[in-house]
Amino acid sequence: MSKKVKILIGLIVIITTGYFGYNYIMTGGARDVQTEKSEYTTSATNVFTEFSNNSETATAKYLNKTVEISGKVTNVGENVITLDEKVSCQLQVAEKVAIGSQVNIKGRVTGYDDLLEELKLDQCLIVK
Structure with a gap:
């Protein structure tokens, strides 16, 4: 050759x-987040506080983990729900959710955006 x-x-x-x-x-x-057991269950406010205080430690703890986060819906997009203006969840399947309602979201943590001060999750679903 x-x-x-x-x-x-x-x-x-x-x-x-x-x-x-x-x-x-x-x-x-x-991965199928739907069938995985959540490694952490917390509120949007608590997880945001962890990232605000020390993003490196929180990233090591949560990154690529399946979590269940509860919070108040503050924004609804086509396939995205924002909890407490701090956690952005990319939904697997679009669902109707009212702004102001209290929900539990299960998803995979993909990272923390320092600039927008927002935690990002994907493969999310609303836990009923």
Whole structure:
């Protein structure tokens, strides 16, 4: 094989590995939060206080974990619910929720946005 072919094959392997690695990290692998047991149950205010006081410690504790968070709905988007103006939850399935109602959300913590001071969750569902 020529040197150019070996380099091309190497590049294809690296790009393919990078693509699948990126997708795995961004989607959390093949997880089903619905069937997982919550590792932590807390309120939106309490979890926000933990991140405000020490975001590094709170990130180590909650990142990529399944949590159940209770709070008052302060904003409703197409597939996003915000609790206590502090926790943004990306819903798996759009649901009708009234602003001002008290709900429990189960989801996977994807990170804390220091700029917006908002905790982000994905794969969320409303616990009934």
